[in-house]
């Protein structure tokens with residue numbers, strides 16, 4: 001089996017068929033359908049498999065449902081859209097109780113009801129090998145206003161919302177792979193960031209409203225891998241400032257306690273569901289001025305460069321090194 005992204009590219013080539021109503025097909029956080037002259041529809045789906053995306057040893061059913069909904073909400077956020085309707089398909093192993101399935105749905109509704117998302121259907125099956133949960137979510141955006149992975153240009157500034165690496169650190173602590181002492185408040189924070197990430201819906205909508213972003217993606221695989229998607233789709237390179245990555249005090253404390261590099265955790269850790277986006281250089285001061293009036297947390301972490309420069313990590317002293325591809329990809333063999 002080839003890597004996940006190579007497989008998707010091959011499937012795209014195998015199935016490509018133009019349709020007047022499809023503004024954007026395979027290749028971005030959601031597809032875009034031209035459903036009316038005033039509103040275009042966004043549609044995305046995400047599958048979670050027991051043992052791959054979650055484990056009952058580290059997550060309650062409520063938290064699994066919550067994170068499944070956030071994974072989809074976050075894709076709508078990355079397009080700058082408003083989430084609307086949800087379908088839920090589950091395959092249930094005989095070891096799962098009805099109570100657990102209700103808890104799963106409680107978590108999904110907790111994550112999606114703040115956005116008034118309406119659950120309109122789904123499918124139910126038995127499973128012989130673990131629990132599978134697949135959510136399909138629609139959203140809307142004004143025509144031609146969605147934030148695409150392909151919108152980055154040389155010179156654009158790279159920004160992220162929130163802090164990076166918390167979810168990975170939280171998962172490591174939950175997995176008890178690491179059990180040395182950390183202050184309880186840090187442990188609680190990191191676990192919470194893993195179990196209950198935020199979808200940056202308001203931030204994405206704000207970027208669209210002010211026409212501030214060139215490209216955007218949500219961070220599900222990890223900064224390095226998701227930045228690579230923006231660079232590939234836009235035909236550009238990028239320099240990331242090693243000293244500029246937003247890292248929470250808890251994640252720094254975790255890294256220090258275990259002799260890890262906090263920057264590595266921030267670059268590699270997946271499932272933060274923060275937004276990574278670009279702002280054209282001539283819009284940066286307007287962006288900073290308007291952002292200062294919001295409750296949102298944005299950090300400037302780098303610059304878009306010509307494609308030939310590739311993806312690089314830049315130190316405060318100005319030296320650069322290639323950004324290693326270390327984020328998550330299904331089927332990829334360890335190098």
Ligand code: ADP
Nearest residue numbers: 008011025026027028029030031046075220221
């Ligand atoms: P994300 O991490 O934002 O959910 P993915 O990496 O899962 O995005 O998917 C990238 C693109 O590939 C999306 O447009 C998605 O719809 C498409 N895609 C993923 N898997 C398949 C598949 N099995 N068949 C068709 N399209 C797929």
Ligand code: MG
Nearest residue numbers: 029075218220
């Ligand atoms: Mg995405």
